Amino acid sequence: MTTQTDISKSAKPGLKQWLVADAPQSRFQAKCGRAWLGWIKFSENKLAMIGLSVVIGLILVTIFAPLLAPYDPLAANLANRIQPPGAEHWFGTDQLGRDILSRVIYGAQYTLLIVGLVAITAAPVGLLVGTTAGFFGGWVDAVLMRITDVFLAFPKLILALAFVSALGPGIENAILAIAVTAWPPYARIARAETITVRKSDFIEAARLQGTSNFALIIGHITPMCMSSLVVRVTLDMAGMILIAAGLGFLGLGAQPPMPEWGAMVSDGRQFLLEQWWVATVPGIAILIVSLGFNLLGDGLRDVLDPRGGD
Amino acid sequence: MSNETLLSVKNLEVTFDTPKGTVNAVRGVSFDLGRERLGIVGESGSGKSQTGRAILGLTAANGRITADEMKFHDLDLATLTPKQWRKVRGARISMIMQDPKYSLNPVMTIGDQIIEAYREHHKVNAKEARHRAIDMLEAVKIREPERVFNSYPHEVSGGMGQRVMIAMMLIPDPELIIADEPTSALDVTVQLQVMAILDDLVRDRGMALIFISHDLQLVSSFCDRVLVMYQGLVVEELKASALHEAKHPYTKGLLNCLPKMDGDHSDLPILEREASWAEG
């Protein structure tokens, strides 16, 4: 294997050479270089870029919902009910005469809220359980992994249903229920990563310097788990959106009059034949956002976690 | 040794496109091969294995082969269609792979895999094919051919696996065998045994052999002629019996690395490299 000629020509020569240097001078340079190569690989994947734009779009819509929505999402106007899509109401109106476009725009807030809260609760729990189990091994591992297996043995939606039925319907309980069903796979991943690194020399070296177990887990092992965890969480966000929408559809998630997409599809069910748009539009919104997270996660996996993909 | 040319390669180049750039694995290799045994020696990454694969048209999908000439008898290998290739591979040119642990299909029995190789090129019924396969297993000195025939690859040892590989690749009776590091994955104790079996069969059946290895001594004891490759180039061509006449410093370096029975027992010299050798 001899001469190497670079095929990427997109950056300025000076900066690019610094980024792709074979022998980086500092940790920072090495990190930037890796990030740069990852970005090149990621940005070559058109589908992943589409996913990224969808997710960014979702965030922007959430922030600027009051500016983007043409109407108040909660303002009922019975004189104006179930209007077909037109110039006045681009996506028509629902059974209470509320503008569907505005409701879909505001609905983005609930979707982002749900996946965001689930991710920031379930991922750290899974990470903690998995790294602890993997790091200590023995009976700690056996007990923690048994518990994880029990939660994995439940189908997600059924477990979420059972929890919501116990806690009562509502968006907070839906978030809690989804979080309860979401953490076990993260624990599995974190444990697997931990087991591969716990015997490494760098862990041994840190231990010899007197680093405590807690600091070892937080400072040295957790970072090693991050990339596969990020990939998995991103991919799971699509599934979380679907479960949240499913709960909403069943009337167990966000309660009326909140413009939650799943509940909106449920509203449209009774008018399906004649007023198809009432159920169709929010469904498409769920599909697009969930697809966006899937595409993004898929692209991230190719870059960050080559073992998990192809 | 007859003088008829079996295989003629002129200016063979193999290049790979990788995310980090283009890699030239083989850079202008030329040789002619008669019914003889040719060794190709080099360190890993020298392009020796890629040369072997290019002869069979089996370079990976991200690689490109170019050559001024690549002829097997009158057959222009560069212009073969996939269908024509299938008539060449196995039947006329075959290859023995490095490690039987990975190169045999783990979910097919050994018998099925040998029969498959035979029936691809000979239209015989299942019974006849089975008979042939058992004979072939005997020919590679497997003591219980019936049992091995019905075994899966993971159930036999590495040495046995490699004999199975030899049986499988020789059973359609090809004219040219490429052996790519056929013994380097095996225990030292069985290496010579397996090599001897291969050598016997190749001689008996009058096949030509290209023996690819990093082990100069092993190659020279089984081959008539040796090509020494370095960074995709052939740096020297020698008769196996005349290794001591080597002129290129790289070959000399390789030779000096061999421990000598009668020599002193000081440290082996370190192989030195110069950038200029890699400049074709």
Added chain:
Amino acid sequence: MSAVTRKNRDGRTRTHLFSGKAGSFLRVVFSLAITFFGLLLVTFLIGRVLPIDPVLAAVGDRAPQAVYDRVREEMGLNLPLWQQFFIYISNVLQGNFGQSVLTANPVIDDIKRVFPATLELATIATIIGVLLGIPAGVFAAINKGKWPDHIVRVIGLAGHSMPIFWLGLMGLLVFYMKLDWVAGPGRLDAFYIDFIEPTTGLMLVDTLIEGDTDLFWNAVSHIILPASILAYFSLAYIARMTRSFMLEQLSQEYILTARVKGISEHRIIWRHALGNVMVPLVTVIALSYANLLEGSVLTEIIFAWPGLGLYITNSLLNADMNAVLGGTVVVGAVFISVNMLSDVLYRLLDPRARR
């Protein structure tokens, strides 16, 4: 909880004995038992933290205090929590999940009645998913990076991204309401329902047993849409996994060996590579089958399909907790068993794991 700790300790001291064939079987059974135990614990706790008072639900809110106390005692709710838990376990092991408030039947009888409908739906869906998903995945893998790969990838990702209840509604809208190609909700047209005696509970089988082809085709036209919609999700998953396993196998050394032998590309893909892909793929198929058994919850609601999912949801909306928890335990138990079964199948398929 003394029994729990004893169980754990036994498990630990015995682990080194869990070797060899019998040992690995024991280990599987043991982990099955522990997981099932945990499943019961979780459902029990969910039942306990419920804001619903089961006594009140049984006696009504006008009952005098004496009656209330008597019923409370009869239900065993005055006992300590751990005793209640063991009563719960022994009841469940005897198939006793209590009475359903909604149907006034024992929950287990209800579940026996509705489960075949779910099983039938999930089975048909899995068959469709396997028959289409494996070829799609193989096709994508051998065309990696080209447009067939992208199409399969997008179809697969859309399958992961589509809300199933919405897809079901759209399916009904287009194929039933607009095009009238298939029959609507339910397992049979209302007119036919009393004609059929549930022998197996599987409508396609029962109608054939009775030899009534009209009924059989009616049942087919009812099941085909919900089954196809479920199948899409199973297809998406199977195709994606097939593709990635296939790519992994195609880069293996033995594929090169087969090429050296001059084997046709067709045979290399379908015999050599797929033969190896099938080993891990069995697990994937089993998992997707188990997932469909639960994933049918929303589909059953859309299609008024009288299966386990519809039963659990209806019970839930009517605060019929015995039925909900009973259904949850059954679904969890099926899930665990299918996973175990896939483990056994894996051993059968992979010669390396066989002895």
